[in-house]
Amino acid sequence: MKDKSIITISTINGTRGFHLAPWHFKTFKIVSALIVFFFLALTINLFELSDKMDQVTLSENQLISQANKLQHQLISQENTLQGTITDLSDEKLELKQDINQRDSMLDKFYTRLNNLENYLEGDSSLNDTKQNLGASESIDSRLNAATINSALRINFLRNVPNGSPVKKARLSSQFGYRTHPVTKKRKKHRGLDFAVNTGTPIYATADGVVEMARKSNLGSGNFLRIQHSHGFSSSFSHMKSFKAHSGQFVEKGQLIGYSGNTGMSSGPHLHYEIRFVGRALDPLNFVRWNNDNFDTIYEKEKGIKWDYLVQKQEQQINIQLQLLSQLDAALLVQSN
Ligand SMILES: [Zn+2]
Incomplete structure (x- = not known):
């Protein structure tokens, strides 16, 4: 009897008794301890989890606010860039118009130069300057040749009897x-x-x-x-x-x-x-x-030694051209 315990349960239908051995108690204690331990561990985990959840929520909010800031920055940058793009487009348009104007001026200039050259054509015997310029003659040489030739003509037709x-x-x-x-x-x-x-x-x-x-x-x-x-x-x-x-x-x-x-x-x-x-x-x-x-x-x-006369005239005109280009350069330096 010492090693046994009895548990009696009374109901309206009578009383019943259960015989419990000591291993029953041991088992019951272990199971109870396990259950208590399990609940304790669960509670601790839940607390930690909630803590972590809080942290996660906090960092999530921080991230959202940072993202919002970044978005605002990007929007403002986009606006600035769009403004810049508009400015640049305007500038591009102005430049295009400027280029078109210059192109048309250059066209007119070339037309006038060609007209001048055509006008001066047929001067094969004297116009060595023009003849000696090959196919690769620069615009400067063409201009100089045309200028010298026309200046020479103006001088001769002004100073030597004609008509x-x-x-x-x-x-x-x-x-x-x-x-x-x-x-x-x-x-x-x-x-x-x-x-x-x-x-x-x-x-x-x-x-x-x-x-x-x-x-x-x-x-x-x-x-x-x-x-x-x-x-x-x-x-x-x-x-x-x-x-x-x-x-x-x-x-x-x-x-x-x-x-x-x-x-x-x-x-x-x-x-x-x-x-x-x-x-x-x-x-x-x-x-x-x-x-x-x-x-x-x-x-x-x-x-008449025309060659000599022409050569002298061309030298004189050349000197005048050089003086003019030096003056142009000096004026350009001053204006800069
Ligand atoms: Zn006469």
Whole structure:
């Protein structure tokens, strides 16, 4: 009996007893202890878990707030970038317009240069500068060649007699040997006769200075001579009256007097001479000389050392070009 315990359970249906051995108690204690331990461990774990959950929630909130911040930053950056893109687009548009303008200016420039070159074409005998430039000639060389060529022409057609001294006139006598209409002797006619009525206006055929305006009833009659650059002179005989006096500077195209019939003359006309350092040249070559046939004079008047004249002129123009480009460079440095 000592080793056994009895548990009695009473109900309305009576009382029942259960015999319990000591191992039953041991088992019961162990099971109870295990259950208590299990619940304790569970509670501790639950606390830790809840703690961790709190931490997780905290860091999750932090992350969300950081993400929000980042999003705001990105949105603001995006706005800034969009602003920049708009600015750049505007700038690009302006630049495009600028480029278009410059392109059109460059087109115009090339067209003008080509026109100028075409205008100057046919100057093969003298325009060495242009000839020596190969296919790879730079725009600078082309410009320089065109500038030199046009400057040379302007200079020559300004300073060397060219064109007619009277408007729309028939020629009555050419330069060269002929029988003189008054003396009837065969003699060299050193000028060109224009059949013009008395009082026809006479114009200077180049810039120069009036060397003499001399009245006379003999020989050449009222006679006017102009000295020009490069050794040329032009003279007008049998004039009615003068519109320029000795020592006066005159310009090409300026009225210098009126034609007449003074001196040894068989009828109203203008006797026109052109001389190079005193030697009479055929005035017709110079009367017919203009920009369109500029080079022909070099062939027709071989007695003049045109090469030297042209070379000197080109040197002078080159110096002027260099001075101008130096001035341009100096102005560019100043403006920067
Ligand atoms: Zn004559």
